[in-house]
Amino acid sequence: MMKKTIIGFTLLSALLVSGSQSVFAVESTSKGNILLTTDETATPPVEPGEEPDDGTTTGMTGSLTIDYVPNFNFVQAQGGLSGTFSDTKTKNVQxxxxxxTGSGWNLDVSITPFKDSDKVIKGATITLPGTAEKGNQVNTSEAITTQENSNIMVNSDVSTPINIAMAGKNEGMGTWLVKFQNASMDIPEGNVLGNYSSTFTWTLSSTPIE
Structure with a gap:
């Protein structure tokens, strides 16, 4: 009978000790600080093409920059003087x-006439179907807006700047690519043969918070 009493007492003591240990806790606090500042070094291209054929690294420094701009080579499979000429490579501007600040920005492009000596292509239209892509997939910024069908008239004068992409308030922070797939140039009949070239001017401007 005494043996049973001792065993029961031992179990009860173990439970009391275990319970007192599980509820013991203390706490204190500490601080963490971080300073975010502007980095104005040049940003390398995320997806550079073969330079200078596919594009050019600008080497721009500052807090709002164009890092890479594309070159376009419009061709037509069967050749000819008119019709739709395409660049089937994926090109991008970064x-x-x-x-x-999250104040946003605008990216425009203007195009000079396509010339070969004193000859000029007349009545042409260039289409740059742009899509947005983050330069870094862990970027938490809101997405930019691109123009899926930017139709640019290219005649004997410099074209009016056309908006290619824009970032509104709290959008487009960090690095972004505007990708062009199957950029094309439509040329009407009536132009003469030649090896024509043009200059694309990309303009990045800041946009104030409204």
């Missing part, structure tokens, strides 16, 4: 916003 923009980086390191300002950290």
């Amino acid at each position: 923009v980086t916003d390191k300002r950290g």
